[in-house]
Amino acid sequence: MKVGNPLTLEIVDHDGQPIPDVYVGIGQWRGTEAIYNEKRSSVPESGIPRKSDSKGIYQWDWAPEDAVVYRLGKQGFVTTEVGLVAREQPHRIELSPQMKIFGTVTDKQTGKPIGEFSVVPVKAFRPDFYSTSFQDRLQAKEGKFEIPIESHGQTGNRYMVRIEADGYRTAFSNKSMEVGDAPLREDFQLESAAPIEAQVVNPDGTRAFDFMVAVGTPTSAPQFRMERPDSSFGIAMKISGNSRFELPATFEPQLVRVFNDRRFAEIDLPSDGTLGKVRQ
Incomplete structure (x- = not known):
């Protein structure tokens, strides 16, 4: 067997500050998910570290010599996937803050807040090519909402929302955001409409x-x-x-x-x- 190779990740935020306790999962290696470091009852313990330390450092001393995909995640930050090759020098990984869209939802005619409504995240792979995640809908009330947007490690897409409420016409975002953007505010005025x-x-x-x-x-x-x-x-x-x-x-x-x-x-x-x- 070949000797393993050292892999070190320095995980920081946009300001360069270390991020402790970041989960680091092992993704694909040589085109398949053959290496595991998550806890599974059906898979023996691999001994591969799962998290960065208190200083945002993740170390795996016996990584493969070729590229491995790593999934980095922590609450408050966007899940990030990177393909890296083990080397003596550390890799510096910057995590973007969790994407959020927030705003108000009011009746277009009266201006009053909508009592109850749902917010559904929408992903645009490119203009006019969308995926709407009804399974991730957020229930909101009193005319205000804030919804976290999950990129699932993908980059290059844009994100928006649709608003649904009983007795109103469904509304769609005019604005959008991508990974790395500041929280996006968009306010909606719903038009009364029967189903x-x-x-x-x-x-x-x-x-x-x-x-x-x-x-x-x-x-x-x-x-x-x-x-x-x-x-x-x-x-x-x-x-x-x-x-x-x-x-x-x-x-x-x-x-x-x-x-x-x-x-x-x-x-x-x-x-x-x-x-x-x-x-x-």
């Missing part, structure tokens, strides 16, 4: 009671796992024992598909459109 109601009927006009609904938009995409709707990144639902469903009024066009094992219907719905009866 979009639909009733699904069969070709003969009788009501349909068991079907799926999937809604695709420029900023979200529905998913289905093992024929079950997954609303993590888009609107997807299963309706049983009812012929009606509702969608929130929104700022963007929607492609609505209603289907079951026998038939389907697809409606191209503008942002101010209505559904009414949907015939499969």
Whole structure:
């Protein structure tokens, strides 16, 4: 066996101050995750250090001689992934502060704070290519919000939010931020709007009671796992024992598909459109 190589990380913030107790996880090595330093009941203890010390120093004295991907994370900072080769000189790693978007949400007509609403983080890989994380929605109230934004170690993307509240049209950010930016403030004024109601009927006009609904938009995409709707990144639902469903009024066009094992219907719905009866 070859002798291991020393790897030292000096982990600091934007001001150059050491960051203690940073978790350092081992990612890919030679194209696969073959090295572990996290605690797993199914994996023997590797002996590879997991955290930086009180002075922000992380040391692994027997690292491979070629590149390894490291994941660095601590509350209050953006998770960072770096590929490094062990060497005698320390690597200096600067962690960016946790991204945050905050602001107010009010009724456009009255100016009063919205009592309860949700804030959903959105990632833009490039202009007009979005991923909306409904699974990470934040419930807020009294017209104020602050949501942490997680980059999951990625760089080069921009981040924004969408605001949803019962009885209002969904709103979307005009501003965005990226890793390393200062906290972003954006205030929203929501327009009162009723939900979009639909009733699904069969070709003969009788009501349909068991079907799926999937809604695709420029900023979200529905998913289905093992024929079950997954609303993590888009609107997807299963309706049983009812012929009606509702969608929130929104700022963007929607492609609505209603289907079951026998038939389907697809409606191209503008942002101010209505559904009414949907015939499969």
